[in-house]
Amino acid sequence: MRLTTGRTAVLALATAATASLLGSTVSAADATPGRQTGPTATALGWGACEGTGLDPRQECATLKVPLDYRDPGGKRISLAVSRVPSERPRARRGTLLLIPGGPGSPGLDRPTTLGKRLPRSVRDAYDIVSFDPRGLGRSTHAGCDLAPADLSLLASRPWPAPGGDITENVTTGRRIADTCARNGGDLLRTLSTVNEARDIDSIRRALGERKLSAWGVSYGTYVGSVYAQMFPEHTDRWVLDSNDDPDPERVERGWLANYAVGVEDTFPDFAAWASAPGSPVRLAGTPDGVRRRVLALAARLDAKPLPWPGANPPELNGNVLRQSMLSALYSPDTFEDLAKLIVDADAGKVPDAAPADPTQDIAAVSLATICNDVEWPTSLTAYARDVAASRKSHPLTAGMPVNVTTCAFWHDKPRDKPVRITGQGPSNVLLVQNTRDVATPYRGALELRRAYRDRARMVSVDAMGHAAAYRVNHGSDCADRRVTDFLLTGELPKRDLRCP
Template sequence: MTQRKRSRSIRNAAIVGVSTALLGVTAPVTASAAGGSTTDALTWSACEGTGLDPRQECATLDVPMDYADPDGPRIEMAVSRIPAEKPDARRGALLLIAGGPGGSSLNDPSGKGQKLPQEVRDTHDLIGFAPRGLAPSTPADCGLEYGDLATSRLRPWPAPDGSVDGNMTTARRMADACARNGRELIKHLSTANEARDIDRLRAALGERRISAWGVSYGTYVGSVYAQLFPHRTDRILLDSVDNPDPALVNRAWLAAHERGVEDTFPHFAAWASKPGNPDRLADRAADVRPLFLRLAARLDREPIPWPGANPEELNGNVLRQTMLDSFAAPGRYPTLARLMRAAAEGTVPPAPQAPPEAVLQNVAAVGAGVLCNDVAWPKGAAGYEKDVAESRAKYPLTAGMPRNAMLCAAWPYPPREAPVRITDRGPSNVLLVQNERDVNTPLAGALRMREALGRRAVMVTVDSTGHDSYLANGNACGDATVSRFLATGQRPGSDVYCD
């Protein structure tokens, strides 16, 4: 089956683009047997769109919507590849697994994949894909109200007084919309099913084993795949690592933001007080934190109209959400600093440009389905009220959001299976790389993954700031260690620290 003409940009909070490239049709890849069953072959053809490496080609794989009913309805999974540059030296395939949930790696073979060392590109096909539910794979859609697509609404920021009543109301409204509009597919979005899709893809590629580079949420996908299909793995790189706590799963990822902000804020404060910085906020680093807290509190009381933004006001929670977004990379610090300076003057910058609503709807639906289907969330408000109050007292920068109720608190569908428990059973072929200061996946959570994997893993901790380490916000030592692993399979003899 050829890829259908429904290419559109798919983006997560960092706006990850999807689909594209121009290449002639090539012969289908013959699929190998997977667990005794055959899998459809992939027919590679020209990708839609422009701007990608002309070697990138695309295909579509049919997978079961419900793996408990493998002969039932099927859905499409959009995939892409750039073949190994030296076929005679080819080792296998390297799967690029995006973050999210709601991110795509479909255009990564010609994007971040081209930053990989030449030796890796020579020996590995680079494989991207749009996870189930994310266009141009068979898309999910909850039909949410436009206001509920705001990042500061999707993240459960409490009211200025700490109340969670409004969050519970929002959760019910959004969960009802997903139940009403999400069709059968919304029930089958989960990390375990994405891992099963990956194994179908591995078989369709004709690979006995597959390597992977998972980033952020992709580290959880990669670890679940390595747990469910341990002997189908070659070299597994987990970059910016999620906490795999099987009791909390994504609740632990949300809660991690309070620690991640605390880890990162001193780095931002040092930058924001540095002489010569055109976006300098204070003379001393120690003054930046109280400045931020005062501004957020003032905006809680007196929001500033912000025409064209969503929501159309700059309030305390929009400022806090901007902080969270800006801490993902030091290069984004000026966005927060300029918003703080404008707020201090009672003004706003031009409204940020948002992706098309259809893109936001699709990404939000995939995120909702995965987050809410992976693990059961508490339903009552009382527990969230207690947790939010504790978080606000201990971590005022994040105002209780990380322990609050997302739409999963009202999700109408119970999990169809228990979360996958990550263990040390399996081959010792995993490398973790983690920045010390990461707002989205803090070091503390990465250490939980390291502990869970035990002898299977070695960890590289990097003295760097930002979300995404390898070839992004890491450093030369960390990048070299990871590159050697992907190229040769060689890992350090034990956990290492790169300063």
């Protein structure tokens, strides 16, 4: 998943929506299903993309799709779609769709930002395509018109108060749910993984493709799995990287709970780094010493937060530190920033720059998707009990992963049942997974692998971090080769593999 979190994750999302589109529109109803008039023929009217730093070959278009797929002749909304065409049209074999993560992550610039990570052979073989999901970026916008304080991640992320009290979380959750019900409109009610899968199939038809190949990362693995279950006949070569547990009884509720596991899985990597003699910011002489220092600092900041003008909330408290730690565990590249934050906070200092809050559309799409995908429990007594138990068993996350959320007070029931992932369909799914991943823990990925049965193979990488294939700085040549070979030949490994 990911439930867009933390300092670095939010800053990345805030700058992700830099591309906008110019170009004509086409209705999904105007594109004939399965039609293919040539290797590059398309029903979309491509035009130049606005924005800076984009591949000059990236093109953008707009696709009209039903607001409600139960009423295909009714109101329509726009999806912003982008592509970088194959670099060798004669070698082109199809379309590789980059499925955005989140929920709440735009995708329009991904053919540039992620596409350039792909080897030349893959860029020759495919048009690289992505899109802004409904409600986001240059697609028809969603929003709840939340107050600035409720855009803070500590408002939507249910960190309990010091000592574990959840009273303020209940008040905040009710307020956000009421605000979204009042201001969100019809679009907010349609934001779900099932509808995103339907939107992808509309994109497929508009592209004139009988089948799509895909590369989904994080929450994109769940979107990709739902699509592969709903439209197996339209899947070609399916790569899912950093995989979510597909449990249809829990869905995002289970993913949030898994943060407690993910932090415990990955914190030892940070602790080893921060206690190593050659570390640029050494926090303690042993990994246990690093853990004790972090827990002690969080407790001190619970009792006496540091003023942080310009931040939201305007203080560095224990939960801000915990959220910053969780976000830093997405990648070893952020270890040094976290260690510096710990050193400065111990000295009574706060960073010069405050983390950015999610935009209104990112907040609305993230919340609505999480709440619309599955029903959430409403017993406040049960939430309080679970928080108390989690605080004892997983102190680094202080009860947050099992706490009450806005979804407990959401006004709408899910319109579609969660899709159960099964092994029904062609054997064309390659799962790629780091063994230590804070956001999509390995044990959850194994559940997806079991659900796919013979339809999939898994390549596990003995590494820490979120996203396993084509990583910058911390990649695995072994995993990259397996993904590239699959995209080029379509052949899955004969058995599950483990890469060093």
